[in-house]
């Protein structure tokens with residue numbers, strides 16, 4: 001068998017390596033226009049920041065190693081320009097010499113990945129303006145930083161790559177700003193989680209301008225970037241990072257008649273087969289099914305690229321190993337904050353037609369008395385009628401990867417909130433609480449689903465509603481430290497005697513540190529005839545807005 | 549002048565700040581209290597609390613997951 005693979009980063013090389021093991025006699029060739037293969041794209045921001053000291057640490061295997069150890073031919077700086085499905089050949093251009101050659105194949109795997117979307121603005125071609133896609137980009141940026149001459153940077157786009165880059169540029173001492181067109185950073189995350197992440201970045205000196213579009217990049221006399229102009233301001237920028245999203249890199253496939261969607265995403269079935277016989281597509285260039293909604297989606301992740309690259313090899317001759325799809329599981333670290341998600345966000349769940357209930361629950365990440373414990377905030381999203389868990393997000397300075405992976409597994413298995421509440425999870429003080437964060441969150445959600453209490457998200461609390469009665473039931477010193485503007489303070493212990501200070505007919509929102517005291521207060525007020533009581537989800541701990 | 553020591557490790561909010569509040573109420577100007585806690589949220593809280601109550605935060609350190617703040621009355 002002649003197996004030809006286009007693209008040699010994550011998906012392409014995974015496929016090549018497994019093909020070599022499964023089909024020892026096959027002739028396996030990787031053609032890529034990149035100068036590097038088999039590098040860890042996900043590690044690029046950390047190489048830029050210096051946490052990873054040299055580029056070579058990110059390279060899993062070189063073309064020579066592929067040849068010697070695996071008998072796989074890798075042609076770098078070779079671009080596939082045309083696929084002829086009828087003749088089973090691919091036209092390839094040597095980018096160094098310009099020479100063209102036809103490569104025959106029996107099976108073709110397209111792993112051409114994605115390319116950054118470039119905003120159509122003036123100044124995009126200036127020096128010191130860079131995308132962060134491949135090792136070439138990262139080396140260029142790192143070399144600029146190592147000169148020590150850069151002082152300011154603007155990152156265009158507040159997705160996870162933009163945030164990771166902001167952190168790593170700040171590590172070099174640069175003053176960094178992020179400009180994001182949408183109203184929030186971290187697309188795909190719920191607004192509370194995104195707002196908390198934004199606060200953390202601001203605390204670490206990164207400026208964030210959301211809801212602002214970049215209109216122009218300014219240059220100096222040397223043709224280098226010097227500033228960024230947005231709808232609202234001009235920011236100094238010795239370096240401009242373009243991280244405003246990516247699109248599938250599939251022009252060659254589309255031109256050959258391989259079915260793509262409007263974005264150019266190659267549509268594949270669960271066996272990674274395209275619409276054309278003997279042509280498969282994997283990684284960032286191919287569609288993946290969302291395992292909750294069943295919809296074909298674009299989910300360009302390294303985790304998926306590695307999985308599909310591996311799987312496709314089993315399906316070259318007959319559909320054998322199906323890909324179950326994705327559920328949007330991602331995780332990001334920004335400075336000392338971690339944020340992770342899995343399943344559907346609240347917005348995605350509603351868009352898919354689910355009637356949902358959500359909670360936002362702060363807990364310590366391990367026993368609260370164990371030194372080193374850190375707060376994490378768990379958001380759960382469940383379908384009201386079935387109690388099925390649809391999504392989860394965890395943010396905080398503590399450990400979030402463990403709960404998110406547990407929740408991801410639960411969601412994949414169709415877990416209900418009731419079942420989650422009863423999960424037998426590992427417990428000993430250095431690792432967890434007796435009731436782990438996910439179980440506590442499930443219990444709060446069950447109380448809400450049972451109608452015992454109603455909540456309001458910090459992002460939905462209308463502070464300007466003149467009828468609103470905002471009651472803070474924390475102690476006086478806590479209230480003194482930080483309170484929501486307009487909140488009145490009646491500590492829980494005094495609520496019974498001082499209840500008369502409140503109007504039972506007015507809509508009342510109760511707030512405390514995490515929600516526990518607010519829950520007790522809300523039950524008390526409801527019993528006393530207050531008709532419209534809600535608690536502030538996540539309390540002051542998850543409140544992402546101004547305090548006084 | 550008296551130096552008080554408060555072990556508030558293991559206490560969750562509002563425990564530590566309440567203990568400190570009580571101690572500072574009882575203390576004389578110039579007295580100090582060294583309070584150790586395992587609730588990381590305390591770190592931010594203590595700075596604001598000292599500012600707003602006009603007490604002096606003499607030091608704030610973290611070692612092996614334990615935060616120690618030394619606060620002087622006044």
Ligand SMILES: Cc1cc2nc3c(=O)[nH]c(=O)nc-3n(C[C@H](O)[C@H](O)[C@H](O)COP(=O)(O)OP(=O)(O)OC[C@H]3O[C@@H](n4cnc5c(N)ncnc54)[C@H](O)[C@@H]3O)c2cc1C
Nearest residue numbers: 007009010011033034041042080113114283284301302303
């Ligand atoms: C900065 C950064 C951080 C990331 N962090 C994470 C993370 O933390 N977690 C995570 O899951 N994912 C992360 N990702 C995403 C992950 O890196 C990608 O999902 C993964 O690289 C996709 O691999 P791929 O092989 O499908 O495509 P790509 O990596 O895009 O590789 C495709 C290759 O094909 C080549 N090619 C394209 N067209 C042609 C052609 N016509 N002829 C020849 N060659 C061609 C390209 O030059 C490229 O080298 C990150 C990505 C970046 C850029």
